[in-house]
Amino acid sequence: MCVTPDRPAGNVVDLEDVATTTQALQRAARLWPDQPAIIDDQWGEPVQLTWSELQTAVDAFATALIEQGINAGDRVAIWAPNSYHWPIAALGVHVAGATLVPLNTRYTATEALEIIQRTSARALVVAGMFLGTDRLARLAEAAGDLDTQTNLSVAVRIRLEADDQRDTIGVDWTDFLASVVDHDTTEARTRAAAVAPTDISDVLFTSGTTGKSKGALAEHQQTIAGARAWAQNGRLGPQDTYLMANPYFHTFGYKAGILPCTLMGTTMVPLAVYSPTEAMRLIETRAVTVFPGAPTIFQTILDAPGRENHDLSSLRLAVTGAAIVPVVLVERMQNDLGIETVVTAYGLTETSGFVSTCTPDDDNETVAHTCGRAFAGMEFKLSDAGEVLARGKMVMAGYLDDPQATAEAIDADGWLHTGDIGTIDAKGNLTITDRLKDMYICGGFNVYPAEIEQVLSRINGVTEVAVIGVPDDRLGEVGRAYITTAAGASIDEASVISHAREKLANFKIPRSVVFIEEFPRNAAGKILKRELS
Template identity: 65%
Template sequence: MEEYPTTTPAALIRAASRWPDTEAIVDDQWGERVTLTWADLLERVRGFAAALIDHGVEHGDRVAIWAPNSYHWPIAALGTHYAGGVLVPLNSRYTVTEALDILDRSDARTVVVSGAFLGGDHLADLVAADTGRTLIRVPLDDAPAGPPVIDWSTFAGSASAAQLAIADERALAVAPTDLSDILFTSGTTGRAKGVLAEHQQTMAGSFGWASNGQMTPADRYLMVNPYFHTFGYKAGILPCVLFGSTMLPLAVYSPTEAMKLVAAQRATIFPGAPTIFQTILDDPARAHHDLSSLRLVVTGATIVPVVLVERLQGDLGVETVVTAYGQTETSGFITTCRPDDDNETVATTCGRAYPGMEVRIGEQGEVLARGAMVMRGYLDDPEATAATIDPEGWLHTGDVGNLDERGNLKITDRLKDMYICGGFNVYPAEVEQALSRIPGVTEVAVIGVDDARLGEVGRAFLTVLDGADVTEDSVIDYAKERLANFKVPRSVVVVDTLPRNASGKILKRDLK
């Protein structure tokens, strides 16, 4: 395998040296276009790092970012690393109570935070909480910053030559085994856990992802995945740093805005969750936007509807569609399909293990993973770490799956989601895959509910397109034609939306 930098400061310095005049970021969201080359980005990051150090950030200190996708985010994240700090991304959907819990648990004393945005104001919430932390305002509007807040331009542009020199020394001192970040899990089953990732683990995953996507400096990457998530940060920002591709951040997703940006910027790479592409494929205005520049679409979740992959290849005409699988505990990377895989492999599996990773199937069909991307452990939780990573180094994912003869992984469900109907194990994901093919159905979630005779039976929750002719009887009839009787849902509920956590994952416990 090609050698690659094992810390983000080293990767950024290399990018500025190899591609100094290539566009690193183009952000046209805030009333004026901001375009930064890789040489520009390095200078912005150096200045931000120097300011952090001047405000007391030491090697290993935690710096949080609570803001939507914008050009400020990569500068703050890479600047934190450049100063030797540890990044703590905060989900932009968090309430202030949730955010303060993460800040307290991670001991982050510095917060890069946005003001008024989409009806909320994270900055005002933190000021009102009066926590004594250093608050650096990301200026998404024209409102002036005031005490105790430091405005972005004042903070990031204040470094002297001597301070920049100190920042450069810090960057060179960052080791592959230093912590790069603490990302908190989605918390679908309880309190979120802080995942401790080292630079070498993070960079191994980001390099593997970008290499698999055959990224180059000619690529232009539309970034709708939130930067606070591994998909936006470790499969977004960092692959661009490693391969010189241009970042095109989008803070508020809509199919219209995404398609407009693809057309205007000639975006070539567009990763996203399955629901992102569902909305674009179903948008009646899709034909009015030139999406022909797209060469690579990457989607992934525990379950990706097969029909969606087929439509991306057929209806959207994208040359390469890849599905992948990972968890926060592995920096987001466990397996991936390859660009030269056949359509059936892409449509029905999550691909094979990334270089440096191993996958095997354990007890009860649980997927186990081991290798270069596996976390150091959970923050302040040795018991949870020991329960998740066994003495042989295998991470227990909690997902159920199987491997084919070529090593391709197929996820069938979460262990906790399985239910037993009349003595037979039912994995909801299989039922969801079948029902997702019904015309007019946009999303499916299946759970087990109590039944006096069979113990548990399936109940399907659906969201559908406006005007779609989808009824309980038609769904059950469809299922009976395609599934064994014990897998057929006994009831169907059509809902406007499905309950989700702050990362957008469906909360099946709330459906119960």
């Protein structure tokens, strides 16, 4: 267990005065220089970094970016699973004065290439060979020529597997950092100090109802406000160790993970590939105290064979959401796993993931049936139509290169129109009951049917497509595609799913296909998805 050291002498920024990620890192290095910041057990020999060592690594990464020509305000993408590299790269991007663009690891190369092109990313940090896929090689194939099809000036390759050959494309992570050993980090420190609260910290992409993804622009002050509120609600501190199964490219792993830990001096334990066995091993060996995740994660641990052989007693806080949470699951997490505090929350990419939350003092019924009250710095209300409107410190600056979509999402009074339908009880607890949009949630990831429908409509012989979410015991919801075909077309369920697998990330692929003669429609001819089931 970590022990909080005496407060160091000198000027240490108060937590409430921290407004940028660079300030947060500097503060952590000053307050807890010898405390463990990251413990990564995925490498045979564990990789451990203290907060002072993390800052040194971040400064080196930022310096290497600068020497590769990355300027303040440039965009740098990360396309890699959870490992100790990710926080170094993400914070290094910010220290260099640049903007972070996280890429979903489930993206196909075509999907990742589109985001890289739309953001004009100048650098890419990418996993090499991982789980049988070489992402950088696939990206090069999709682009044809990275030099002419993108603005990338450098691609830093993280070698996660032993058989990943060094003669493949990309600059090796180790070589990238070694290139600036003993170099002066003054420029990196100068840029870090110049980062302003209103500078854009990151661009996180979330699909729109039209099927085209939209990049939510978050300022440093918005990102930090959310991370601080999340950390304080969970009562995080340097005595905690946080198991990170939530992907870093997602707000849950990045803004409710890396950044709260940096603010509070909490030790990070990344996990790239989730399994209940590995999660339980890490909880036991690393005395993990904080473990957020989707409900399905906790269900797999509760049902895991041999669970009784693992000591999980160190767990004190679990945070879940992004799906319906049964009361019995909350009770089992507390009784069977011994977790003292279980809370649920609600947010969306446009608010850095933070709108409302339950607190450690809420009862099980409140935790299971509601999303709690507004985070500190946020407020919400319902429109006349019952849509949830949110306003406050965490609401995005707008959408990348899309002023029209921004104006449609955020009204003149600063209220973000979430697209979700909800209710508010007498105690101020928010409950999400439906969606104005067609979006459904598969394994914690938002899925927008319009994007899938566009892909499936390109299959030769398909005349019309409608995709809906249907209940699934493991993932919460999965996609089901309804299709009409031209006369004589030779299309079956397997061929449709195979086509989707070539074009879409796994969580977007429909799990079933239903062929119908015609769609139910309203008077205007619009398909009535509510009548499909």
